[in-house]
Amino acid sequence: MPIDRNGKDKEKFQQLQAVIDDKKGMPGALMPIMQNAQEIFGYLPIEVQQFIADELNITLSEVYGVATFYAQFVLEPQGEHVIGVCLGTACYVKGSQAVLDKLSEILHCPVGKTTEDGKFTLNATRCLGACGLAPVMMIGDEVYGRLKPDEVEGILAKY
Template sequence: MSHIKIQLKPRQVEQLQEVCQSFNNKPGELINVLHKAQSIFGYLPAEVQEVVAKELNLSVAKVYGVVTFYSFFTMQPKGIHPISICLGTACYVRGAEKVLDEFKRLLKVNVGETTPDGKFSISCLRCVGACGLAPVVTIGEKVYGRVSPDGVKDILKEFE
């Protein structure tokens, strides 16, 4: 499933089980459970999926199918400051691609990758609905509007 092998600590497994229980271990709540799990672990490695599958009485294949279907779920750990560049239409026509290129150039990583120090990761998303501020970049919970390629450097500086 994933090339990264991790060992879940017993406490983490317990935490996952609690999450499943809070949804009464109903198979229909799979997506809600995965949302919670991703907010705890930051991503959904195979090991987490296995626990969820067992708790909700589903096959691991089914859980994997759902995780890979939705772009919100990721099996790769993200950086401490996950950078998302909006590539929705409004941002696109206002030059979001150039902003993305600048992030890639400065951080020397591609879309979907994390910097070696684990600090930043780059991903693209489709429209955060803040089209009035296009092009838009989100880093963690913070939304940056009207970003220009020249401004990328300054944004990254905030996180040094």
């Protein structure tokens, strides 16, 4: 659903305005404002990036540059459950690519995208810090380790 600044998303823009009013003029205000914006909207649509740029008197490309540089920012709406399959070295060596491929096949969803029903977003991630459990994936805050590709279907069924 598109962003509607004067309709359904009006309140969110008001919240963001309050954040910006509070932080404007502080050195390094852009990052925390963008983090707050992502908490409010769930992601950083281009309309929100434009709003931040206008309010801070900077260009949209400056905001966009930050949004695309840092992995913590997402530019598309996320699914209800966000899956992250670790492609860090330890997990990769233990076959995490096959786990990721299997998920992509089952969900009919390319890596980095969200399923059509909005239920899952499928991401590849860097090391999740649980290398002892390689290969590892996370669904939301839940960690699944020592995974085999044929186990993922059963795990997904829980969601």
